[in-house]
Amino acid sequence: MTLLVRNARAYLLSLDGGAEKVLDAHLQNWQHLRNDSIADLYRTLLHHAKNRKGMPNSIGDVERLREVFFGFDPIQVAVKCKTHKDILDRIAEKRISTAGIVDPINQRSHWVIYAKAALSAAKFLSDFPTAQSFHDFVQSFYKNHYSRLALPLLLKEELFGFGFALACDFLKESGYKEFVKPDTHLNDICRAAGITTAESDFGVFKDVVAYCTEHGLVPYEFDKLIWLVGSGNFYLTNQKLPVNKEYFISTWLQRDG
Structure with missing residues (x-):
């Protein structure tokens, strides 16, 4: 568990209504998302x-x-x-x-x-x-991180109105745990944490997946954790926790111990 992951979990569990069992259910929900038809x-x-x-x-x-x-x-x-x-x-x-x-x-x-x-x-x-x-x-796109990047780029071209981030979101929320969605929460927190300096969604995706690979993290679970820090939307249990992304970045991001 990296410092960022540990602090993100601790921050969410410190909030009124935060519960480890509920948090883990959201992080591991990818196991139930694969489409059968x-x-x-x-x-x-x-x-x-x-x-x-x-x-x-x-x-x-x-x-x-x-x-x-x-x-x-x-x-x-x-x-x-x-x-x-x-x-x-x-x-x-x-x-x-x-x-x-x-x-x-x-x-x-x-x-x-x-x-x-x-x-x-x-x-x-x-x-x-x-x-x-x-x-x-x-x-077939899992051979390496470059080929994995190619899939959302392909979907972006094939599907009208789908940008790179939305194509990533479709894959991630369809049970493909190797993908992340470079949205505002992932982008802001990962830039603040020094995981990426990329300005593009493409670059953030590449850097975040590399970070997950280096530290043995499941990309979906890392993405969902950071998204919850930014949104507070525990949708599986209809809970909205009072998160503050800016406060997390300034106070919790590099907290040690």
């Missing part, structure tokens, strides 16, 4: 596709779109929906509630962005007949 993978991608400012409120629970996406069958979506407008038409046909009328040519509309992402995800997953074939595909 292509439908589950597609549903997970659709969930991550709305992970941008304001969009979760517009799109809502992905489950309500099950009929729109043919029971989350990416092949059916790819075959029967040639453009994002076809998906928007199905949303209207299924009487899915939206805030106002959705204009299919408004490129800034959350629903237009989401429909484009859903279609690109369907086309991408159509190349994988089973969930295992997708798992094998992901595993």
